[in-house]
Amino acid sequence: MSARSSRVTSRDVARLARVSQSSVSRAFTAGSALSDEKRARILEAAKRLNYVPNSIASMLITRRSNTIALIVGNTDNPFYIGVLKEFLAELQAGGRQVLTFVVDPGSSSDDVIMRVLQHQVDGIILTAAQLSTQSTSLCRDRGIPIVLFNRYIPRIETVAVRCDNAGGAETLGRAFLAAGATSFAIIKGDPLGTTSHDRVQGFRDALWRAGIPATALMEIEGGSVYDTAFAAIRDTYGVGGEAIPDGIFAVNDVMAMGAIDALRFELGRRVPEDIMVAGFDGIPEASRAPYRLTTMVQPIQAMVQTTVGLLIDDAGEEGSDPPKIESDIILDCKILWGATLPDAAA
């Protein structure tokens, strides 16, 4: 019954439909000149033979793979999982294939870039991962556009899409001040990442502008994920530790959750009654009943669509070497008031 169709090619279909091989190709190419009658005949023959066009051959000749490489770091942060999902959905909806790579948070994506280049992808999306100058120029030489997502690389002219990390953090800083906090801690993320850096900077700025002395802000390495942030808070403020401040800002939600749990279950403190907490990202988990975290919501969908748009536009034109956008694209984020840091204006 089944056609044992292991190697059905357009030639086989052509033979059965009594047309030329090129007509078969046309039948599977939208908008090519072919009579309806012939197309129908070809399609039927194809169905009978279980023919599926070999896109590898098509890629070779058209030099377009219709494939985007998605390089993801830090998969332990639900935010990037959400980003990954959104990218997959968006690219898939646009008819593109996605080659996904994960890189260890520490390691560089350069070896992955090599594999990506061999695969003739139409574009590269880089999320929460490092990249060297060398790699970017290799891609540029081949005309493969790269877009950085929520990360930029100083001194490398690569387009980046991100949200206003510094501005968002500053807003949160002011929110703490408005709520009456006078002593602070900030839980930092990846020391090499621009995202954490910018949020720290924004928060510091808010305090500095309000005349808060630098000594009123303690900076804690949070390790970017739940477990490490939990441990950092427990160890920093545990028995014989430092005095716990009024307000704690974690540069991402998952660390804020770790901090809250450590405060409650290890240190016996109440949030927000004893300590106020805010995060950044707007992951759904942080809005659940036990947390109801006040946070800055990143517009994932808009950011993803912007990113994909840049890639697709670039890939559309053959010899468009200079990416039209020279500087980063920065989208606004929006505060989501939860219970852990009340809206003083409300």
Place this chain on the structure above:
Amino acid sequence: MSARSSRVTSRDVARLARVSQSSVSRAFTAGSALSDEKRARILEAAKRLNYVPNSIASMLITRRSNTIALIVGNTDNPFYIGVLKEFLAELQAGGRQVLTFVVDPGSSSDDVIMRVLQHQVDGIILTAAQLSTQSTSLCRDRGIPIVLFNRYIPRIETVAVRCDNAGGAETLGRAFLAAGATSFAIIKGDPLGTTSHDRVQGFRDALWRAGIPATALMEIEGGSVYDTAFAAIRDTYGVGGEAIPDGIFAVNDVMAMGAIDALRFELGRRVPEDIMVAGFDGIPEASRAPYRLTTMVQPIQAMVQTTVGLLIDDAGEEGSDPPKIESDIILDCKILWGATLPDAAA
């Protein structure tokens, strides 16, 4: 400085290195006959030209793409995110590329299969997604192996790797009984999925064997994810609702978390003092301080490695049509005692 290497082919390298084009090919193929001196010369020329072999052309001729398709459903369940990560890591470590597809929980993977076939992948991994008989036979006709992960399709002879869902659920059922529970609820997942079905069945069996009447077990549609399970518990047992049973078993961890939060924050109950709860999967989130859920841990890594092993072995031999494994591979899962259901034997 950069070589404007948009279209450097093996011919260009051959010319520069003063060798034949096939020697260039050999230089990039491990274990092919080529003098060290020549190989070095070729590699150097390649570097100067920024040459990267075009794997598309190689795929076309070798008919092996070195690529695995990973089809994932239900990305809202952290368990499958963990699975996704593990697969990506494992396949990447094995030098394979991964084409990732997400399918909406409701929809079938059949359209995705079509795209996958066009891409000449070496194998397909299907996780938490539906698949029709038609699609599987299409793949089989082309000699593309499919492995189902944590899901099987009755009446379709496709290899599946999963854990002992029924057995694990039965163990949890006995744990509830040993802890003294006498009335029960089970929060069910995807009605179409075998995973939920088997766990429900296993739990029922445990009660039945202990002589518990069917009336002592209430079955609740939990919708597979946190939010829907939260709402289901809130609505079922809220004001004017049913009496809350002693023990609640959610067929996955994320629904157990939703149930616990609903019990605590919507219904004002204590877990485990008032109600005992258990889940299934062993996701890290469920072991965090607010939950400390008792659950069955699925051996993700072993399951993933087994799955990949099946695929790679199959793909290794050219004409190996009959998959060597005819029946499913079932791995053991292990109970993780948390706080929500105490170990009566301890």
Place this chain on the structure above:
DNA sequence: GTGAAAGCGCTAACAT
């Protein structure tokens, strides 16, 4: 509108 012919960049015999 349709067919014939020429490759895309590579691998794999086959010679030497």
Place this chain on the structure above:
DNA sequence: ATGTTAGCGCTTTCAC
């Protein structure tokens, strides 16, 4: 060990 040759399955001029 190395070069020559013949394609892999498709798209795309180019004639007709």
